[in-house]
Amino acid sequence: MRNFEKSSKLDHVCYDIRGPVMDEANRMIDQGVDILKLNIGNPAPFGFRAPEELLKRMNENLSHTEGYSDSKGLLSARRAIVKYCKKKGIEQVTVDDVYTGNGVSELITLAMQGLLNSGDEILVPSPDYPLWTASVTLSGGTAVHYMCDEKAEWYPDINDIKSKITSRTKGIVIINPNNPTGALYPREVLEEIVEVCRKHGLIIFADEIYDRLVFDGLEHRSIASLAPDLLTITFNGLSKSHLIAGYRCGWMSLCGDKSFAKGYVEGINLLSSMRLCSNVPAQSVIEAALEMEEETERLMIPGGRIYEQREYTYQALNEIPGVSVIKPKAAFYMFPKIQTSKFNIYDDEKFVLDFLKDKKILLTHGGGFHWEKPDHFRVVYLPELDQLKIACDKLADFMSYYIQK
Ligand code: PLP
Numbered sequence: 393m394r395n396f397e398k399s400s401k402l403d404h405v406c407y408d409i410r411g412p413v414m415d416e417a418n419r420m421i422d423q424g425v426d427i428l429k430l431n432i433g434n435p436a437p438f439g440f441r442a443p444e445e446l447l448k449r450m451n452e453n454l455s456h457t458e459g460y461s462d463s464k465g466l467l468s469a470r471r472a473i474v475k476y477c478k479k480k481g482i483e484q485v486t487v488d489d490v491y492t493g494n495g496v497s498e499l500i501t502l503a504m505q506g507l508l509n510s511g512d513e514i515l516v517p518s519p520d521y522p523l524w525t526a527s528v529t530l531s532g533g534t535a536v537h538y539m540c541d542e543k544a545e546w547y548p549d550i551n552d553i554k555s556k557i558t559s560r561t562k563g564i565v566i567i568n569p570n571n572p573t574g575a576l577y578p579r580e581v582l583e584e585i586v587e588v589c590r591k592h593g594l595i596i597f598a599d600e601i602y603d604r605l606v607f608d609g610l611e612h613r614s615i616a617s618l619a620p621d622l623l624t625i626t627f628n629g630l631s632k633s634h635l636i637a638g639y640r641c642g643w644m645s646l647c648g649d650k651s652f653a654k655g656y657v658e659g660i661n662l663l664s665s666m667r668l669c670s671n672v673p674a675q676s677v678i679e680a681a682l683e684m685e686e687e688t689e690r691l692m693i694p695g696g697r698i699y700e701q702r703e704y705t706y707q708a709l710n711e712i713p714g715v716s717v718i719k720p721k722a723a724f725y726m727f728p729k730i731q732t733s734k735f736n737i738y739d740d741e742k743f744v745l746d747f748l749k750d751k752k753i754l755l756t757h758g759g760g761f762h763w764e765k766p767d768h769f770r771v772v773y774l775p776e777l778d779q780l781k782i783a784c785d786k787l788a789d790f791m792s793y794y795i796q797k
Pocket residue numbers: 433494495496497498521567570571599601628629630631637640641642
């Protein structure tokens with residue numbers, strides 16, 4: 393028999409959010425153990441339902457979305473995305489600049505594959521949403537991590553960004569609102585980033601999938617709206633804001649100066665055509681979804697589910713001796729800090745594994761987000777309050793006796 397190995401291209405790809413700790417959790421589940429999963433930002437398993445109106449529309453559309461669409465997506469969907477971009481101050485986008493995808497995930501990979509040659513560098517935040525680092529690596533590039541500063545509300549550290557730019561740097565990834573920290577970047581921070589990109593001719597990759605999931609009456613600002621002269625690719629989708637992660641519906645829009653990136657745009661067109669098109673029934677609800685603002689807003693205000701879950705989790709985590717967390721302003725994640733000396737923690741993956749085995753709760757260690765020190769973990773606060781209460785109580789109990797061996 394032939395022996396098939398995995399591609400060596402994957403040797404350096406790290407995707408620990410679905411790695412060994414989750415494998416262990418799945419083994420425990422197979423053995424009949426009940427595990428509370430606070431590791432994946434997937435709203436449906438926690439009882440979040442898609443807006444009725446969207447389901448109705450998709451049902452109605454099924455009978456006339458059987459065929460492939462244009463490789464960039466249905467014109468009606470792309471028109472709606474252009475309208476949405478304009479509403480957010482991204483003025484120059486046309487329907488030709490919009491590509492729909494099977495989730496933002498597919499487009500992240502496509503955007504990196506179309507651009508990178510061996511040795512090219514992309515600045516990626518630390519902590520990151522790890523698909524970005526994995527996609528850069530898989531595309532033959534090098535992900536160079538810049539720090540986000542916990543002491544400054546988890547904003548990107550501009551000096552660190554500057555210090556990491558080389559002649560091989562092609563672009564920078566900005567995840568705003570941020571997974572895993574829940575940070576929302578103010579205009580001044582975005583303007584500083586734009587200034588650096590302008591000086592060094594960098595492409596901006598703006599992952600804004602959480603832009604409608606913002607708390608406290610704050611407003612999300614798209615970095616592309618501040619950089620009309622720079623090539624910016626903005627990513628967005630319906631997985632989170634419309635609670636339909638399983639339908640795989642995302643898009644990216646190119647804006648700004650494309651004159652120096654003709655070859656890159658051709659590459660994107662080619663890759664987009666090679667996968668034929670994205671899921672057409674899902675595309676067919678984009679227009680309706682982008683007109684629906686209230687459904688999402690309702691979750692984010694006092695009395696709303698995600699708001700109340702944030703309030704509780706933030707307070708409960710901060711009450712645990714040795715644990716502290718910055719209050720998130722958006723999305724549904726927190727990235728708490730552990731006082732490692734108090735618990736002798738030298739390995740964060742071992743910490744979440746020990747917690748899983750002991751308390752049957754699955755978290756993700758900070759290293760899964762390319763955070764180097766073993767002093768953070770991520771909590772997804774999507775479960776109902778009673779579940780979150782159980783989880784926080786169990787964590788408080790665990791931290792009252794845990795010493796890493
Ligand atoms: N970008 C960020 C920052 C995310 O957190 C996620 C999913 O968790 C994605 C992209 C992928 O989303 P999609 O479901 O559109 O592929």
